[in-house]
Structures are given as C-alpha cells and as structure tokens.
Amino acid sequence: MPRVDVPLARLKFAQTQRRDMWWVAPLVVFTILSSFIGYATWAALQNEHYSWGPYLSPFxxxxxxxxxxKSWFGKPPGWFPHWMSPAMLILGIPAGFRLTCYYYRGAYYKAFxxxxxxxAVGEPRKSYLGERSFPLVIQNVHRYFLYLAIIFIFILGWDVWEAMWWPDAxxxxxxGIGLGTLVLALNVGLIASYTLGCHSLRHLVGGWMDRFSGRPVRKAAYDCVSCLNRRHMLFAWCSLFAVMGADLYVRLCSMGVINDWRII
Amino acid sequence: MAMGTFKVWRGDREKGEFREYKTDVSEGMVVLDAVHQIQAESAIDLAARWNCKAGKCGSCSAEINGMPKLMCMTQIADLPPGETVTIEPMKAFPLIRDLVTDVSWNYAVKKTIKKFSPRKPDAPDGTWRMQQEDIERVQEFRKCIECFLCQDVCHVLRDHHQHAEFMGPRFFVYTAALDMQPLDTEERIEHLKGEGGIGFCNITKCCTKVCPEEIKITDNAIIPLKERVVDEFYDPIKKLFRVFGGRR
Structure with a gap:
C-alpha cells in the first residue's frame, strides 16, 4: 500500500470526543459472556441433574x-477420568462455533x-496483528465448526422428540408435552436460527458464486440464509440465553426446586 | 432562534487547538450550516471542504462529537440539546488545515486494485447480457460516495496506522463490487490477503455504523471476501472442490 508521509497522532486509551455512553455496550457484552462462560463451566463440571423425565439438558x-x-455408548469406559463429565466431551463444538463466529468475534474483541x-475510542495497545497471523488466524476454521454445529441441530431436535415420550411405571x-418440552423446542429453534444464519454458511450455499441466474435452488438457499443472517446478532444472543435457560430448567426440575408443568 | 456553541479544531500539521464559537441555530440546520455561519461571522479563515450539501459528494467528512459523520447530513436538532458541539477533522489522514485532511492516500490505494475486466461480449454487437438477480448484490456497493468515514473510524488505520499494509473498508467494498461482478474475470483474492491486508480486519462493524449510504460493509463486503480468502488459502476441502469443479 502507498505510504502516508505525515506521522499521525496516536490516540491514548479511551481517548474520545464521544459524549454518548459508548462503554455500556462492551460492558454488557463482557458481563453476559462472562456469566455464560461461568455458568456453562459450572454446569459442565456438575455431572448430575442434567436430565429429568424425558428431558436432557442441551449442555x-x-x-x-x-x-x-440412557446414553449413546453406555457406562463410562475405564479410561474416562472420573472427574470428567460427558458434557466436557462435547461442549467444545458449540463453544468453538461461537468463539469463531464473525459476530461474536467483533463483540468480544471490543468487550474483552x-x-x-x-x-472511535482510543486503544490500550500500540501493536496490532489482527486475524492475519497466529493466534487469531485460527478463526478461519469457523466453517468446520459450522459443519459440526449443524449436526448438533439434529441431535437437539431429536432430544425434543424424546422429550415428548414419557415413561410410566x-x-x-x-x-405428552410438558413445559420442558417447549423450553427444549424453543432452544433448538433459536440455535437453528443462529446456526443457519452463519456468515460461513451464507458463503458456502451461494455467496462464493457470482451468478445466481439459472440456479434457483442456490438462489433460494442463499436468500434464506441471508434472511437469517440479517438477524444474526439477535439470534446469537437469544440462543445463548435459551441454551442456558434450558439447562437451568432441566436442572431445577431434577433438583426438585420446581415442578414441570405437564400440558398434555 | 437559539444560540449554539461549537468547539472547532483549528490548526495545521504542526499544532492546533479547539476554539469556541457561538452562532445562531435554527430549525432544520445541519452542522455544515453552522460552520458556514461561523466562517461568515467570526472565522473567515476557517478551512472546511464541502460541495453538494446533499450527502452525495462525500466532501464534508468530519468528526462531530467524536463520531465520523458528514457535516451536511448531521442535523443540529439530533445532537444533545444545549451542549457544546465539537467538530474535528478526520483522524486517520494527515491534516492540511482546520477541518480539511489530505485523503489522497485513498486514491493511491485504489490504483493498486485490479480494474474491471469483463469476459468476451455475449452478442456479436459487443454487448453483454446480465440478469437482475446476478447484479443485485453488487448494486449496494455502487452506492459508495467515497466520503472515507469508514476508513476514518476503522481502528486499524485510525489507531494502529497500518496504512502501508491495510487498504481499509472502502477498498474492500470496491474490491467486492468488482470481484462479485458477474461479468468480471479478474482474480483479486491474493491481493486482498497480501497487500490488501484483509486479515487485519477484526470485524468491529464500526465501518458499517458510520456509512452514510447504509452499506452493510462488514456483512455484505468484508466477511464474504474473508470467506473467499478462506476458500483460497485456509480450507483444504474447498481447495479440492476447486480443483475438481469450477470456481464460479
């Protein structure tokens, strides 16, 4: 790139002429994401109260x-450390998907x-590497987390189906349908809306092409993903609250703190 | 008619300071009107670049109360009432004087991007055929008025001064307009990753926030281009698809 011959003044940390409360948004993001990470880590370490009746916590x-x-592979094998919970085997996938998500990246770079x-607010550091070198170049793995996250939508969808079948004595x-069934269904709906609005998916279903004419299926898929993508931020936050809420609901039912409301 | 107070940056490349001016403000006034009134009443030597006063030429870019904005499109009524309004030049470019900056670096950057290179004409009379659905995506990028507010707010240029290695959001939009053009045959992805420095962008979306034409710069230009860079350089499976299929 051409060089700018005149040195520009370097701004100090938090230096700005902005009058609005610019610090509120990063503070809210910091608080919510920290709380979520704290809760998810705690829940993953518990290794109990993750199921109740036909309900299974999404964590x-x-x-x-x-x-x-019931579980996919039965009892934990001998090599499985006793301090580990089954959640710790799988949580890396949704966590990796959110960590490398284009929306969350922008949000947590600011907040954390x-x-x-x-x-337009001054920064604390002078050096800057961006996402073009290690470690942040790893963010480019996002689409691989997307593939796995799509599989999770089907698994969570199956959990909702299972949550409709109640065993008797x-x-x-x-x-039957309980309030927990609806909580799990809402969770999978919001997670699907977030996942299927992903920028990488938008690219993979058609964004990489320059011509849509004569490809109606591609065009329809691109338009659908673009439609969800326009609300990607909204679904990112709603699905985050939904997954935490679904775990909390199942946990509280299991602990006997609340009673599930059986609708049908 | 009420009296408004304005703190305007006065100075050149060597030194400068905010100076306070008072002028009458009336309904419907924009910040550029106030600057013109200040010029007429109390600072005839105040330098400010402007042209169309309609948000279409992109000349009157400045920072109003700390945010990059067009002076001609910022209504005084939309600013906090009764408070002093600060007006500064853009910080990502060298200052010439007062509110005028030297944005010529942008024109030099534009010259480094490969020009539009169409495929062979579709018809014997030398014309092409395109469908509206093929060109819709690019039309958004053509709205750009080159005000360079997106360049000014981008922290890679504004705070880290990476002008030598990063072309900035305006030129990602320009590259997207060319690269997604259905008639174009040129490859620009390697340039984007290398000289263009698209990897420096960390998706703050500040460029989108300040764009007066409301172009979704991050979602519709930068991220799709980042994904094309991933296709080319970071995704082994996609690379295989490209080898055995067609690119477009």
Missing amino acids: YSPLLFASVG WADPPSC SGTRHF
Missing part, C-alpha cells in the same frame, strides 16, 4: 456416556480485549 447432549440412565473498546412410553 449434555449428545450424552455419550452416563453412569445411570478493548481492540477497540468502541468505535412399567417403562412404556406415552406421548
């Missing part, structure tokens, strides 16, 4: 191993790293 789904109850703290399952 523990897919349930690969479980000492009691002040890079910048907000638009003899073990026979009967159709």
